[in-house]
Amino acid sequence: MNRSRVVASTIAVIATVVTLFPVYWMVLSAFKPPGEIQSLEVRPWTLHPTLDHFRRVLGGENFARYFLNSLAVALTVVVLSAVVAFLAAVAVTRFRFRFRTTVLIMFLIAQMVPVEALTIPLFFLVRDLGAVVPAVGLNTLGSLVLVHLAFSLPFAIWMMRGFVAAVPEALEEAATIDGASRAVVLWRVMFPLVAPGLVATSVFSFITAWNDFIFARTFIISAKDHQTLPAALLVFFKPDENDWGGIMAASTLMTVPVLVFFVAVQRRLVAGLGGSVKD
Amino acid sequence: MKMLNRAIAGAALLALAACAPSTAPSASGGDDKSGTLRVWLFDEPNRAPKEKVVGEAIKEFTAANPGVTVEVSYIPTTPARHEKFKGAFNDPASAPDVAEYGNTDLAEYAAAGGFADLNEDLRAWPEGRDIGTDLLRSATVDGKVYGLPWYIGIRALYYRTDVFGELKLKPPTSLKELTSTARTIREKRPDLYGVAVGGEYTFGALPFVWSFGGDLEKLDGAGSREGVKAYTDLLADDNCPPQACAGLTGGRTVELFAGGKAAMGILGNFNRSAVDAGPAAGKYAVVPLPGAEPGSIAPAFAGGNNLGVMKSSRHRSLAVKFLELLGGKTYQTKMYEAMGNLPTLTSAREELAAKEAFLKPFLDTVAAGTRFVPVDPAWVKIDNQKVIPTMLQKVATKQATVEQATTEAAAAVKAAFGGS
Amino acid sequence: MTTLTTAPAGPSTRAGTPPRRRGGPRPWLYLLPSAAVLVPLLGYPVYMLGLLSVFDYRQAQVSGGEPTRFIGLANYAALAGDGRFWSVLGQTVAFAAALVVATLAVGAALAVVLTRAARVPRLLLSLAAMAAWAAPAVTGSTVWMFLFDADLGLVNQVLGLDGFNWFYDKWVAFGIVGATVVWHSFPFVMVTLYAGIQAIPASVLEAAALDGASAWHAFWRVMVPMLRPLITIVVIQSIIWDFKIFTQVYVMTSGGGIAGQNTVLNVYAYQTAFGSSEYGLGSAIGVVMTLILLAVTLLYLRALYRGGEKL
Missing domain, CATH: 1.10.3720.10 (MetI-like)
Structure with missing residues (x-):
């Protein structure tokens, strides 16, 4: 029983990461400066979050x-x-x-x-x-x-x-x-x-x-x-x-x-x- | 049997009742001299400069026409534009007075009967005579002029001066040379594509076809086949591997060149800012795309946008006036400065050419003669069914030979023309 | 239309527990608001769809430039003689079947996982599933496309496949699109089945465990039969949604993939109707799609009736 709980919990966590990742990536890319998006070295984080993309999307409209x-x-x-x-x-x-x-x-x-x-x-x-x-x-x-x-x-x-x-x-x-x-x-x-x-x-x-x-x-x-x-x-x-x-x-x-x-x-x-x- | 009976009964019903709701009320316009003038312009990813110029034009217009307001909507250019325009044709109450539209969409809009014939107006307008006949043709269907060409986009061959210098190459002067130059580059610099080409880049491939004397209407002709072969030969491992390039649209080939991944690219004058923003900035030059014959220029596609007046407009003369202001020399020049849009008025272009060396290859291309897609609703169908990309992709991925693919495409083209 | 109304009448007498009350006009009164919305806004357009499919109806006719012309079954004949239609139909059925199976497998497996996992992982997984569920199809597809982008995509960077194009090969492309669809749709299956499992009395599962049934055995012999009504809903919905798949394919393969290799029926119908302005022909494809879905669903329901299910 205990072992099956550990196995189930592990699977649940892995499934969570896989499922959530695209959403995380979407939000992250929205905050990345353009240079980092275009960069050929993709990093799963950003040190220079920017609101530029949001400003552009919201701008004027x-x-x-x-x-x-x-x-x-x-x-x-x-x-x-x-x-x-x-x-x-x-x-x-x-x-x-x-x-x-x-x-x-x-x-x-x-x-x-x-x-x-x-x-x-x-x-x-x-x-x-x-x-x-x-x-x-x-x-x-x-x-x-x-x-x-x-x-x-x-x-x-x-x-x-x-x-x-x-x-x-x-x-x-x-x-x-x-x-x-x-x-x-x-x-x-x-x-x-x-x-x-x-x-x-x-x-x-x-x-x-x-x-x-x-x-x-x-x-x-x-x-x-x-x-x-x-x-x-x-x-x-x-x-x-x-x-x-x-x-x-x-x-x-x-x-x-x-x-x-x-x-x-x-x-x-x-x-x-x-x-x-x-x- | 019952089904058939029902169908026939239904047919009668539709003829009686449902026919009315399925067609648009006849669009009878008017000529109010005051009120709100509704204008549709295309939205741009970076709209601010366009909006600024248009704003100036509106200011000038409303100052000259008291009691008139101008309301501009920016509509998306994604396929949603088709629904917008069809909606406007089918519900005149929602339609704008003046609209910007892509000249490749013209035939379908004309067949739908949405735009007014401006032939007389443009002839009476002094600046109107300044538009070349080649260009005016892209706004003409069956002798009726459904708009004023507002700006054009012309493609030419961008190449990397640093790569050419390093490999001691010269810009190609024929399509054959283009191929060999591209292969040389790819061989000596495997990290680069020789020339960026794409399987979905219809307007990159068409100059090849035209240059060999082929045409859309006879894709299975000898000239067309030579052109298709020349283009698809570039979609190979020794230049631009099909794995990477078969699916590329024109826009993606621009990215490849701008991103420094290709030594050459068939790009438009309107792509300059994209290239200047990337690693290829300052390391490129432009020449006209060479043709099949050494020293010749391949006929370019005269893409661009027109300004039209809707048939249902209730402010016809105001609409024409606004169109002539926004499409006049002053604002065409301003639009060039803001967005890089190439003017359609010959004098405006010549003045710019004297100032801007960058424009020379593009203007040379225009002078050598431009071509246009058939102004026929069939073209919209051909375009939407992706007849040309499918043909190119089948050859590039070796699903078909040039003969098979062109025969198939020619049949599709024929069907499109026959069915409309 | 006649087939639609007569077919289901038969088995209804066998329905497990039919409602007891005879309400006279009352049920019809309760159905009135739905009818007021559905008859004009769904019934009438569907009727029009059927009508349009027997007409020569293009943009010129829509705008009144040319008269509408009755052409009988010519549109259907054109489809039957169109080799591309058949190949698209074939791959749509295969793709939809694969999607239904994959979605159910993933959803059911994770539902069982949820019942066994500790509290925190359980909560995390349900929240993640909600996020995938909530993501609009257009945005979800775009993000997946970005992840698999040949140059800027994370996947290629991690795997070191510089410039590898995931959408070049037909089956690989279908695989990526399929993964996106499953990502979007497994949460519905998971949450529904999880909720269903929760509702099964614990005593039943304990009894099975006491009998020495393995987890696998308990799942198939105890849970699945008890969950059958829910599974029916989930299966039917998955069939309906996956057969009509549109957005993911349209967005990710930019309208059908290289040389149209990834086209599915709904995309084909849309391109025919709107792209080529062949509304009559497009409507005929729509009618064919509806009839196929209907046939599949009725077959499934009939199989359930045979097994003694109620509706």
């Missing part, structure tokens, strides 16, 4: 604005998809109705369509939608919220299913007997109980929305104030000019918020993902 835009879109998507997915998950786990399995399979199929192929139809849809509801037309953050919601929902529902199923039905029945209305049972009893599951699924919704390049650059054509972070950082990802310092600084800026989000929900994430086998 309305970076704070893009950052807030991205954050606003991602968080709205997280909240909306949590609520909507929760309701749908309750429907497919707690009720028996015609086409239940069909609906479930539909949610699964919805994830299989290659997102890239849908940009063209979606573009026209959003454009025409904007004529009716200006808040979600082209060049708005609303349009981004809508499509990311659509792309994160199927998976969110699919995952929430397990969590809702894990809540003992006896609890609901007890609440109902106590005279609680359906709405109260749903929002006051069930909803808090599936919180860990909600966290786990929200991680995915957040990533979907946060990492998106495609829709951000397809829908936000001319509204400079509605640009999101990835689209603004795109200029540094040039295949031809290897401005590694700039690329790494831009990457670091994109990764850190997600990382913070992950670490913040880490414990609940693990608890949540395990939830679906407890029954």
Whole structure:
């Protein structure tokens, strides 16, 4: 037992180093002066950290604005998809109705369509939608919220299913007997109980929305104030000019918020993902 | 069977209902004399100098046109630009009035019907007559001029004077000499590549093809094959090993030369600052890329960017005015000083040539005649399908002979032209 | 579309514990918000995708320069006759299969390691996994590419392979891209399975240990069966994600590698649709991809049903 713990711990540490290394390298390169990046003697540390790359990435652009835009879109998507997915998950786990399995399979199929192929139809849809509801037309953050919601929902529902199923039905029945209305049972009893599951699924919704390049650059054509972070950082990802310092600084800026989000929900994430086998 | 029925039913449906949402509303512009003029320019990794010059132009423009504001967006040049422009064509409400675009993208944008014909405007503009016909062609499709060539980029042969001095070599005067010189260097200085070439460097390879009398439209012709052979012969262990060079883009070959790893390189006038920032600084000179015939100059590709007015612009005459200001001699010269962009106006170029010895080989190349890719949407397809790089790489990696690879590429080119 | 709706109807009657309540209109009420989002924003575009695939639809048609033309199955016929499509399809399936296996193996192995490791290494590994998980695909790919850069990359410096190009050989390039994909996706598998193992009652594992089962044996005979619902999710998700792999390949091999040797289906579809503005043909590839994924997933689900799983 003791030996297996030592072996396991050793493997865990090695895996940690291997996994973390690219992230470390990214941050390190973002702080290295250009001379050291170009140097043919690569060192895994730097004695002359510099903020030059960050200044260049942030320079001139309305970076704070893009950052807030991205954050606003991602968080709205997280909240909306949590609520909507929760309701749908309750429907497919707690009720028996015609086409239940069909609906479930539909949610699964919805994830299989290659997102890239849908940009063209979606573009026209959003454009025409904007004529009716200006808040979600082209060049708005609303349009981004809508499509990311659509792309994160199927998976969110699919995952929430397990969590809702894990809540003992006896609890609901007890609440109902106590005279609680359906709405109260749903929002006051069930909803808090599936919180860990909600966290786990929200991680995915957040990533979907946060990492998106495609829709951000397809829908936000001319509204400079509605640009999101990835689209603004795109200029540094040039295949031809290897401005590694700039690329790494831009990457670091994109990764850190997600990382913070992950670490913040880490414990609940693990608890949540395990939830679906407890029954 | 059912599938087919559905498809046909769907076809009818699309014709009725979905056809409308899938096409752009007709872009009818206007001619407001006030308001906001939206301008799209390409973003640059180091944008500040460009922004400064553009800022001066805007100041001058708004002073002359009270009640007008100019809003500039810097858009990325990565493939994202295609989506931006297509978005602008498909949703005129989002479109800018004036836009900078790469001249190789022109054909596709013209086919999409996004830009306005400026033929009359440029003819009425005194400075407009100063643009060479070669260059104006890179903005022309079917007799319509969809923009003002703003600046060009010309490539020539950079070489290391210290290495050439040490090995007692002379700059090559023919492509054959280029090959032998490159091999000599590689043999005597194995730490260097003779001439940096890349399998993805389309605009480095095309001058070879053109110089042997070949052309894109007949890649399986004898001249083209000679050109492809001459170029891919350089992608070999005795010059630039395929393991290292087959995957290189033009930008990476610039890095190789600038980083002091190659004795020669086919670089543009716009690469000067990159070279000056590296170990090759102060140890290089430039000559025109020699052609197949001794003493000749290989036809160079006239890459560059144009300024165009969108068809949907609601400020047509203001947009033209701004374009003529930014694309005029004063600001072309300022853009050269800021970014190293070579002016398209002959007089501006001549004045610079008198001042700047560095520009001579590039201007000699222009004078010897430049070539351009076919102004046809097919080119965009050929470019995106990587027809030329695939051809070069297959030969360099010995997956195919020159004959096989050129035959295959010629078929792809033919298909691209036939399909559009 | 007909196949999609009829296929799953059969086995549902065998589902393990179907929900007890008959809710009348209530479940539909709960499904309404999802439907309101998904039908117009996903259903309709998918329908359009299917439609576009039977049309001659290029940029000229998009901008209204030329009329859209119904061409039936010509796009599909063009694909079927395109040798490159088949070779890309073949290597996509092989690459995706390898990725699924590798991701599951690494993820499952590390999940077991997590349950046995001491507290601090466990915490470190979960945090590292979070970091890999959090890294956006574009940035992750770029960093890996930088590490394996021929001249400035750390790997070549350490191994003393000056100028060695990792992306020259087709299989080596696939290997590096594959490693990046696994790096991005193993955390999901690891964390999910770890959480699942944690939820297994300790008594069950102890009983197995008392029976003298080896760790290996306990894993396959006790843990795997108990984790099956989770494994199902993980496998299906991995298949879906890996078959649609795009960013890592696109970024790291600059759009398909030397002479296009590393092209996968999604990259091919993207280049066809956007690069060449052949939206009709690109849509057809998208439809084919969806159908293949569907077939694979349904086969997998059916195999599970046979084994008595519920959905």
